[in-house]
Amino acid sequence: MSLDVMEMVLVTIIAAATPLMIAALGELVAERAGVLNLGVEGMMVLGAATGFAVAVETGSTLTGAIAGAGAGVALAALFGILTVVLSANQVASGLAMTILGLGLSGLVGASYVGLKRDPAPHLDVPGLTGLPGIGRLVFGQDGFVYFGLFLVAAVWWFLWRTRAGLVLRAIGDDHTATHALGLKVRKVRFLAVLFGGACAGLAGAYLSLAYTPFWAPAMTAGRGWIALALVVFASWRPLRVLAGALLFGGATVLQLHAQAAGIGLPGQALSALPYLATILALVLLSLGKRQGGSLAPAALGRVFTPHR
Amino acid sequence: MRIDLSPRANRSPAMDALSPVLAFAVAVAIGGIVVAAMGRSPAAAFVTYFVAPLSEVWSLQEVALKAAPLALIATGLAFCFRANIWNIGAEGQFVVGGLFGGWIGVATHGMTGNTLWVLPLMLVVGTLAGMIYALIPGLLKVWLGVSEILTSLMLVYVAELLLDYMARGPLRDPAGFNFPQSVTFDDAARLPYLMEGDTLHAGVVVALAAVVIATLVLARTLFGFTVRVVGASPRAARFAGFSDARLTLAVFAVSGGAAGLAGIAEVAGKIGQLQPSISPGYGFTAIIVAFLGRLSPVGILVAALVIALTTIGGEGAQIDLKLPLDLTRAFQGLLLALVLGADALSRYRVRFVPGVTT
Numbered sequence: 215m216s217l218d219v220m221e222m223v224l225v226t227i228i229a230a231a232t233p234l235m236i237a238a239l240g241e242l243v244a245e246r247a248g249v250l251n252l253g254v255e256g257m258m259v260l261g262a263a264t265g266f267a268v269a270v271e272t273g274s275t276l277t278g279a280i281a282g283a284g285a286g287v288a289l290a291a292l293f294g295i296l297t298v299v300l301s302a303n304q305v306a307s308g309l310a311m312t313i314l315g316l317g318l319s320g321l322v323g324a325s326y327v328g329l330k331r332d333p334a335p336h337l338d339v340p341g342l343t344g345l346p347g348i349g350r351l352v353f354g355q356d357g358f359v360y361f362g363l364f365l366v367a368a369v370w371w372f373l374w375r376t377r378a379g380l381v382l383r384a385i386g387d388d389h390t391a392t393h394a395l396g397l398k399v400r401k402v403r404f405l406a407v408l409f410g411g412a413c414a415g416l417a418g419a420y421l422s423l424a425y426t427p428f429w430a431p432a433m434t435a436g437r438g439w440i441a442l443a444l445v446v447f448a449s450w451r452p453l454r455v456l457a458g459a460l461l462f463g464g465a466t467v468l469q470l471h472a473q474a475a476g477i478g479l480p481g482q483a484l485s486a487l488p489y490l491a492t493i494l495a496l497v498l499l500s501l502g503k504r505q506g507g508s509l510a511p512a513a514l515g516r517v518f519t520p521h522r
Numbered sequence: 523m524r525i526d527l528s529p530r531a532n533r534s535p536a537m538d539a540l541s542p543v544l545a546f547a548v549a550v551a552i553g554g555i556v557v558a559a560m561g562r563s564p565a566a567a568f569v570t571y572f573v574a575p576l577s578e579v580w581s582l583q584e585v586a587l588k589a590a591p592l593a594l595i596a597t598g599l600a601f602c603f604r605a606n607i608w609n610i611g612a613e614g615q616f617v618v619g620g621l622f623g624g625w626i627g628v629a630t631h632g633m634t635g636n637t638l639w640v641l642p643l644m645l646v647v648g649t650l651a652g653m654i655y656a657l658i659p660g661l662l663k664v665w666l667g668v669s670e671i672l673t674s675l676m677l678v679y680v681a682e683l684l685l686d687y688m689a690r691g692p693l694r695d696p697a698g699f700n701f702p703q704s705v706t707f708d709d710a711a712r713l714p715y716l717m718e719g720d721t722l723h724a725g726v727v728v729a730l731a732a733v734v735i736a737t738l739v740l741a742r743t744l745f746g747f748t749v750r751v752v753g754a755s756p757r758a759a760r761f762a763g764f765s766d767a768r769l770t771l772a773v774f775a776v777s778g779g780a781a782g783l784a785g786i787a788e789v790a791g792k793i794g795q796l797q798p799s800i801s802p803g804y805g806f807t808a809i810i811v812a813f814l815g816r817l818s819p820v821g822i823l824v825a826a827l828v829i830a831l832t833t834i835g836g837e838g839a840q841i842d843l844k845l846p847l848d849l850t851r852a853f854q855g856l857l858l859a860l861v862l863g864a865d866a867l868s869r870y871r872v873r874f875v876p877g878v879t880t
Contacts, residue, residue, distance in 0.1 A: 300866035314855025320848025482687035500666035
């Protein structure tokens with residue numbers, strides 16, 4: 215394989231990995247605060263539809279991306295009211311958000327099916343982007359990719375290097391103790407959920423504005439769920455999310471290349487690859503885990519109802 | 523401002539029963555506003571969604587045919603959800619049940635002689651297939667502690683792709699002009715119609731029977747008692763010595779079996795052949811039905827009829843009022859959200875305390 219072909223493959227892997235990475239980072243923060251948001255898929259698909267619709271109307275990719283994130287925040291706010299404020303069941307509420315998001319995205323995107331836009335612009339640094347082998351890889355990505363990488367660093371720094379991050383992690387591990395300390399459990403959780411929604415919406419907007427770039431109903435095709443699995447796979451650590459996203463992105467790209475090359479397996483078997491890989495990854499992770507010790511935030515998914 | 527929730531000491535049964543009704547009313551009101559915003563008459567939409575399907579015999583039958591798989595799957599899921607086990611892959615178990623049960627229908631096509639055993643075998647194989655498929659996430663959870671939420675969901679995509687492959691590949695009707703579908707089943711492999719000339723088939727009876735059996739099992743058996751105790755208080759259940767692992771596997775088997783049976787009943791009843799896709803999302807909609815019915819079999823039956831009504835109504839609205847089907851889906855998601863919210867309000871007393879935040 216020549217250097218340029220290798221670069222091409224790596225560029226496509228990064229493109230496939232970026233939405234998974236952004237959505238998983240948001241979910242990671244929410245889960246670190248103790249909230250399991252199964253609505254990622256719905257927030258992502260609504261972000262994709264809204265982002266594309268707004269970008270078409272305003273002609274600006276950036277406005278579209280912001281609107282996509284905003285749509286994710288709106289749905290996350292509803293999720294937060296249900297689970298954080300009203301202490302409703304997180305699993306069921308998350309599923310409701312996914313169903314609602316899929317339905318709403320269909321309504322929002324209905325009149326935009328079949329339209330095409332130019333993909334989000336790629337960075338072009340004279341002299342650098344043209345470098346053979348690494349030019350496009352390092353200096354030729356679109357804004358989403360760079361923002362995603364910034365987000366990895368920012369989330370890592372926030373969670374492990376700031377007091378607020380420590381508070382968030384403590385709340386995710388024991389809401390009763392942190393509540394007794396006077397920490398604002400529900401406020402932090404609500405904000406974490408909103409951040410997760412913004413990331414999911416942005417990841418969706420990446421799909422419709424940069425990756426494909428058009429809107430098709432249910433175009434997320436389970437990526438929100440894979441992002442959820444990615445958080446578990448990464449043991450709730452941002453840097454491992456980056457590595458995991460590249461791995462999963464790699465599986466997706468491998469499947470596409472294998473399908474194009476026409477190897478003996480039926481197309482459906484290859485399409486099932488990312489889902490089977492997710493199950494396999496979860497199994498391997500459990501096998502490798504120390505007996506008895508769970509890496510998940512201890513209060514993850516548990517309902518907190520303060521009174522007095 | 524702080525919002526305090528304190529558990530209500532004595533929950534009134536009337537309020538418990540009313541809260542889903544209230545949630546439904548709010549969802550309808552919001553739906554009406556959305557419809558008005560889309561420039562259609564909310565009153566006309568209400569009639570199309572909720573009244574028109576009830577006014578004709580054929581559409582009533584369609585409602586029953588849609589409600590049957592929903593009620594069957596949701597009843598199985600109620601066992602899971604009550605025991606705090608989150609099987610959200612019923613869609614996949616439905617597909618696998620339909621595929622493997624339907625396989626028998628394809629294999630016995632054109633067979634002569636005594637074929638009375640074909641249909642029962644299909645139903646049994648479909649049920650078992652759903653059960654075994656559900657046990658994959660069940661066993662992974664019990665053995666390795668892998669989250670059943672993610673594995674059961676991932677297996678939905680795998681099941682759909684498997685059916686797609688089988689219906690386009692090995693099980694395709696060789697004389698079918700390359701249409702991606704299997705042969706049409708013989709009569710011996712079809713669920714009988716309840717009345718001559720109607721569309722209503724025996725799958726509706728199967729679903730009703732499942733609801734009755736589930737009610738009895740939940741209320742009258744040790745297994746049902748175990749499920750209820752684990753749901754109400756996991757700690758008490760552990761003190762009582764109930765095995766977590768056994769219960770997890772049992773509820774996965776029950777819910778997977780119910781979904782598989784619903785799948786083969788759909789294939790042997792309504793569809794009559796294998797196609798690349800056999801479900802308009804029954805397995806996911808059943809999750810809404812289970813919660814809307816408050817995880818009780820009788821409530822689920824009512825909820826299944828209501829959701830089926832909105833689905834049939836949604837198809838009518840698409841034709842009559844050019845309202846998109848996604849509106850129905852959004853409505854159903856919103857309904858589930860509101861039901862969960864209303865449930866919280868009936869469970870807790872909500873007080874607003876000014877000044878501080880938590």
